[in-house]
Amino acid sequence: MEQIPLDIIEAKLRDRYETQGFSMAMFRNDWNLLIRMGVHPQVATVEDLQKTIMSVKASSTKGTYAARLRSMFKALNKMKLIDNRVIEDLPNVRKGRGLPHPITPSEAKMLMTEARQPMRDWFIIGCCAGLRAMEVANLRGVDLEKQDDGYVLRIAGKGGTDLSVPVANIVADTILKYGTSQRLWEVTPNRLSKKTSNEMKRLGIPKKTFHACRHYFATNMLEKSGGDLLAVRDLMRHSSVATTQVYTQLASGRTRSLVNLIN
Numbered sequence: 001m002e003q004i005p006l007d008i009i010e011a012k013l014r015d016r017y018e019t020q021g022f023s024m025a026m027f028r029n030d031w032n033l034l035i036r037m038g039v040h041p042q043v044a045t046v047e048d049l050q051k052t053i054m055s056v057k058a059s060s061t062k063g064t065y066a067a068r069l070r071s072m073f074k075a076l077n078k079m080k081l082i083d084n085r086v087i088e089d090l091p092n093v094r095k096g097r098g099l100p101h102p103i104t105p106s107e108a109k110m111l112m113t114e115a116r117q118p119m120r121d122w123f124i125i126g127c128c129a130g131l132r133a134m135e136v137a138n139l140r141g142v143d144l145e146k147q148d149d150g151y152v153l154r155i156a157g158k159g160g161t162d163l164s165v166p167v168a169n170i171v172a173d174t175i176l177k178y179g180t181s182q183r184l185w186e187v188t189p190n191r192l193s194k195k196t197s198n199e200m201k202r203l204g205i206p207k208k209t210f211h212a213c214r215h216y217f218a219t220n221m222l223e224k225s226g227g228d229l230l231a232v233r234d235l236m237r238h239s240s241v242a243t244t245q246v247y248t249q250l251a252s253g254r255t256r257s258l259v260n261l262i263n
Contacts, residue, residue: 023227
Protein backbone atom coordinates (compact mmCIF):
# COMPACT_ATOMS: atom_id res chain seq x y z
CA MET A 1 0.00 0.00 0.00
CA GLU A 2 1.34 3.44 -0.89
CA GLN A 3 2.01 5.97 1.84
CA ILE A 4 -0.90 8.38 2.23
CA PRO A 5 0.36 11.91 3.05
CA LEU A 6 0.51 12.61 6.77
CA ASP A 7 -1.62 15.75 6.48
CA ILE A 8 -4.46 13.67 5.03
CA ILE A 9 -4.07 11.04 7.75
CA GLU A 10 -4.06 13.78 10.40
CA ALA A 11 -7.27 15.34 9.08
CA LYS A 12 -9.13 12.03 8.85
CA LEU A 13 -7.97 10.89 12.28
CA ARG A 14 -9.02 14.23 13.78
CA ASP A 15 -12.49 13.82 12.27
CA ARG A 16 -12.71 10.34 13.78
CA TYR A 17 -11.82 11.62 17.27
CA GLU A 18 -14.35 14.42 16.98
CA THR A 19 -17.05 12.01 15.82
CA GLN A 20 -16.33 9.71 18.77
CA GLY A 21 -16.60 12.64 21.18
CA PHE A 22 -12.94 12.82 22.19
CA SER A 23 -11.44 16.22 22.97
CA MET A 24 -9.07 17.92 20.55
CA ALA A 25 -6.51 18.04 23.35
CA MET A 26 -6.52 14.25 23.42
CA PHE A 27 -6.20 14.11 19.63
CA ARG A 28 -3.24 16.50 19.64
CA ASN A 29 -1.43 14.46 22.26
CA ASP A 30 -2.07 11.19 20.42
CA TRP A 31 -0.99 12.70 17.10
CA ASN A 32 2.20 14.10 18.63
CA LEU A 33 2.97 10.63 19.98
CA LEU A 34 2.49 9.13 16.53
CA ILE A 35 4.75 11.74 14.94
CA ARG A 36 7.37 11.14 17.62
CA MET A 37 8.12 7.76 16.03
CA GLY A 38 9.87 9.65 13.24
CA VAL A 39 8.56 7.38 10.48
CA HIS A 40 5.34 7.07 8.52
CA PRO A 41 2.91 4.67 10.27
CA GLN A 42 2.68 2.64 7.04
CA VAL A 43 6.33 1.62 7.35
CA ALA A 44 6.75 1.68 11.15
CA THR A 45 8.43 -1.37 12.68
CA VAL A 46 8.21 -2.93 16.11
CA GLU A 47 11.58 -1.34 16.84
CA ASP A 48 10.13 2.10 16.02
CA LEU A 49 7.22 1.53 18.42
CA GLN A 50 9.45 0.19 21.17
CA LYS A 51 11.85 3.13 20.81
CA THR A 52 8.97 5.56 21.26
CA ILE A 53 7.65 3.70 24.29
CA MET A 54 11.10 3.44 25.85
CA SER A 55 11.68 7.19 25.49
CA VAL A 56 10.02 7.65 28.91
CA LYS A 57 11.09 6.18 32.25
CA ALA A 58 7.91 5.59 34.24
CA SER A 59 6.35 2.16 33.67
CA SER A 60 2.87 3.66 33.90
CA THR A 61 3.72 6.16 31.14
CA LYS A 62 5.19 3.39 28.97
CA GLY A 63 1.95 1.48 29.37
CA THR A 64 -0.07 4.54 28.40
CA TYR A 65 2.09 5.14 25.31
CA ALA A 66 1.67 1.53 24.23
CA ALA A 67 -2.10 1.68 24.71
CA ARG A 68 -2.43 4.90 22.73
CA LEU A 69 -0.27 3.59 19.88
CA ARG A 70 -2.33 0.40 19.72
CA SER A 71 -5.52 2.45 19.59
CA MET A 72 -4.26 4.71 16.80
CA PHE A 73 -2.86 1.92 14.64
CA LYS A 74 -6.11 0.00 15.04
CA ALA A 75 -8.07 3.09 13.95
CA LEU A 76 -5.79 3.78 10.99
CA ASN A 77 -6.16 0.21 9.78
CA LYS A 78 -9.94 0.32 10.12
CA MET A 79 -10.02 3.55 8.14
CA LYS A 80 -7.81 1.91 5.48
CA LEU A 81 -5.25 4.69 5.80
CA ILE A 82 -2.55 2.06 6.41
CA ASP A 83 -2.40 -1.71 6.17
CA ASN A 84 0.53 -2.05 8.59
CA ARG A 85 -0.32 -4.64 11.27
CA VAL A 86 2.91 -4.11 13.20
CA ILE A 87 0.99 -3.33 16.39
CA GLU A 88 0.01 -7.01 16.58
CA ASP A 89 3.67 -7.87 17.11
CA LEU A 90 4.20 -5.32 19.88
CA PRO A 91 4.74 -7.16 23.17
CA ASN A 92 2.44 -6.35 26.07
CA VAL A 93 3.67 -3.48 28.21
CA ARG A 94 3.07 -3.63 31.94
CA LYS A 95 1.35 -0.40 32.97
CA GLY A 96 2.43 -0.59 36.59
CA ARG A 97 -0.46 1.25 38.18
CA GLY A 98 -4.11 0.65 37.59
CA LEU A 99 -6.68 3.33 36.98
CA PRO A 100 -7.01 6.04 39.64
CA HIS A 101 -9.97 5.73 42.02
CA PRO A 102 -11.24 9.23 42.76
CA ILE A 103 -13.93 10.04 45.27
CA THR A 104 -17.28 11.02 43.77
CA PRO A 105 -18.56 14.63 43.65
CA SER A 106 -21.05 13.87 46.43
CA GLU A 107 -18.28 12.35 48.57
CA ALA A 108 -16.08 15.39 47.95
CA LYS A 109 -18.87 17.71 49.06
CA MET A 110 -19.41 15.67 52.20
CA LEU A 111 -15.72 15.69 53.10
CA MET A 112 -15.43 19.45 52.57
CA THR A 113 -18.49 20.26 54.68
CA GLU A 114 -19.00 17.50 57.26
CA ALA A 115 -15.49 16.34 58.18
CA ARG A 116 -14.12 17.38 61.54
CA GLN A 117 -11.36 19.97 61.73
CA PRO A 118 -8.60 20.15 60.74
CA MET A 119 -9.42 17.27 58.38
CA ARG A 120 -12.09 19.37 56.68
CA ASP A 121 -9.44 21.91 55.66
CA TRP A 122 -7.14 19.13 54.46
CA PHE A 123 -9.93 17.73 52.31
CA ILE A 124 -10.67 21.18 50.85
CA ILE A 125 -7.03 21.55 49.80
CA GLY A 126 -6.88 18.00 48.46
CA CYS A 127 -10.12 18.22 46.47
CA CYS A 128 -9.71 21.81 45.21
CA ALA A 129 -5.95 21.97 44.62
CA GLY A 130 -4.93 18.34 44.17
CA LEU A 131 -2.19 18.35 46.79
CA ARG A 132 -0.72 15.10 48.10
CA ALA A 133 -0.72 14.24 51.81
CA MET A 134 2.98 15.13 52.07
CA GLU A 135 2.37 18.50 50.44
CA VAL A 136 -0.54 19.38 52.70
CA ALA A 137 1.34 18.34 55.83
CA ASN A 138 4.27 20.61 54.96
CA LEU A 139 2.18 23.57 53.79
CA ARG A 140 3.19 26.99 55.13
CA GLY A 141 1.32 30.26 55.09
CA VAL A 142 4.21 31.90 53.26
CA ASP A 143 3.68 29.50 50.35
CA LEU A 144 0.54 31.40 49.32
CA GLU A 145 1.09 34.49 47.19
CA LYS A 146 -1.45 37.06 45.95
CA GLN A 147 -1.14 38.07 42.31
CA ASP A 148 -3.17 40.35 40.06
CA ASP A 149 -5.41 37.54 38.77
CA GLY A 150 -5.70 35.52 41.98
CA TYR A 151 -3.68 33.41 44.36
CA VAL A 152 -0.72 31.19 43.54
CA LEU A 153 0.55 28.41 45.79
CA ARG A 154 4.18 27.31 45.92
CA ILE A 155 4.36 23.56 46.45
CA ALA A 156 7.35 21.48 47.50
CA GLY A 157 6.29 18.31 45.77
CA LYS A 158 7.22 14.79 44.84
CA GLY A 159 10.80 14.15 43.75
CA GLY A 160 12.06 17.42 45.19
CA THR A 161 10.10 19.57 42.76
CA ASP A 162 9.27 23.14 43.71
CA LEU A 163 6.49 24.55 41.56
CA SER A 164 3.87 27.29 41.77
CA VAL A 165 0.29 26.77 40.59
CA PRO A 166 -2.82 28.94 40.66
CA VAL A 167 -5.38 27.97 43.30
CA ALA A 168 -9.06 28.69 43.79
CA ASN A 169 -10.27 31.24 46.34
CA ILE A 170 -11.64 28.48 48.57
CA VAL A 171 -8.11 27.10 48.92
CA ALA A 172 -6.61 30.54 49.54
CA ASP A 173 -9.25 31.37 52.18
CA THR A 174 -8.59 28.06 53.94
CA ILE A 175 -4.89 28.89 54.24
CA LEU A 176 -5.32 32.58 55.08
CA LYS A 177 -7.62 31.96 58.03
CA TYR A 178 -4.69 30.46 59.98
CA GLY A 179 -2.97 33.85 59.92
CA THR A 180 0.57 32.51 59.94
CA SER A 181 3.52 32.37 57.59
CA GLN A 182 4.77 29.18 59.24
CA ARG A 183 3.57 25.60 58.91
CA LEU A 184 -0.19 25.40 59.23
CA TRP A 185 -0.27 22.04 61.02
CA GLU A 186 2.20 20.06 63.08
CA VAL A 187 1.42 16.73 61.45
CA THR A 188 3.47 14.17 59.55
CA PRO A 189 2.32 12.97 56.11
CA ASN A 190 1.71 9.46 57.47
CA ARG A 191 -0.34 10.79 60.37
CA LEU A 192 -2.35 13.00 58.01
CA SER A 193 -3.06 10.04 55.74
CA LYS A 194 -4.15 7.86 58.65
CA LYS A 195 -6.39 10.50 60.22
CA THR A 196 -8.10 11.35 56.91
CA SER A 197 -8.65 7.68 56.09
CA ASN A 198 -10.32 7.16 59.46
CA GLU A 199 -12.45 10.26 58.93
CA MET A 200 -13.52 9.02 55.49
CA LYS A 201 -14.60 5.72 57.04
CA ARG A 202 -16.54 7.59 59.72
CA LEU A 203 -18.42 9.46 57.02
CA GLY A 204 -19.23 6.26 55.13
CA ILE A 205 -16.47 6.37 52.50
CA PRO A 206 -14.49 3.16 53.07
CA LYS A 207 -11.60 1.74 51.06
CA LYS A 208 -10.41 5.14 49.85
CA THR A 209 -7.51 7.28 50.99
CA PHE A 210 -6.67 10.98 51.01
CA HIS A 211 -4.97 10.52 47.63
CA ALA A 212 -8.41 9.86 46.13
CA CYS A 213 -9.04 13.60 46.64
CA ARG A 214 -6.15 14.35 44.27
CA HIS A 215 -7.68 11.98 41.71
CA TYR A 216 -11.01 13.76 42.14
CA PHE A 217 -9.33 17.11 41.47
CA ALA A 218 -7.77 15.79 38.25
CA THR A 219 -10.99 14.31 36.85
CA ASN A 220 -12.97 17.39 37.91
CA MET A 221 -10.55 19.74 36.14
CA LEU A 222 -10.42 17.52 33.06
CA GLU A 223 -14.21 17.57 32.78
CA LYS A 224 -14.50 21.33 33.37
CA SER A 225 -11.75 22.08 30.83
CA GLY A 226 -13.27 19.95 28.09
CA GLY A 227 -10.27 17.63 28.14
CA ASP A 228 -7.38 20.15 28.20
CA LEU A 229 -4.63 17.71 29.16
CA LEU A 230 -1.86 20.31 29.07
CA ALA A 231 -3.60 22.62 31.52
CA VAL A 232 -4.51 19.76 33.87
CA ARG A 233 -0.96 18.41 33.63
CA ASP A 234 0.31 21.79 34.86
CA LEU A 235 -2.19 21.85 37.74
CA MET A 236 -1.32 18.28 38.74
CA ARG A 237 2.41 18.98 38.29
CA HIS A 238 2.92 15.81 36.28
CA SER A 239 6.26 15.43 34.52
CA SER A 240 4.57 13.92 31.47
CA VAL A 241 1.18 14.55 29.88
CA ALA A 242 0.89 10.78 29.44
CA THR A 243 0.50 10.51 33.21
CA THR A 244 -2.39 12.96 33.07
CA GLN A 245 -3.91 11.16 30.09
CA VAL A 246 -4.98 8.19 32.21
CA TYR A 247 -7.69 10.42 33.67
CA THR A 248 -9.36 10.71 30.25
CA GLN A 249 -10.69 7.21 30.88
CA LEU A 250 -12.50 8.48 33.97
CA ALA A 251 -13.65 11.92 32.90
CA SER A 252 -16.23 12.45 30.25
CA GLY A 253 -8.54 29.57 29.69
CA ARG A 254 -5.81 27.35 30.82
CA THR A 255 -4.92 26.78 34.50
CA ARG A 256 -6.21 30.07 35.91
CA SER A 257 -9.56 29.85 34.13
CA LEU A 258 -9.91 26.26 35.33
CA VAL A 259 -9.49 26.84 39.06
CA ASN A 260 -11.88 29.79 38.88
CA LEU A 261 -14.60 27.29 37.92
CA ILE A 262 -14.43 25.66 41.35
CA ASN A 263 -17.46 26.57 43.46
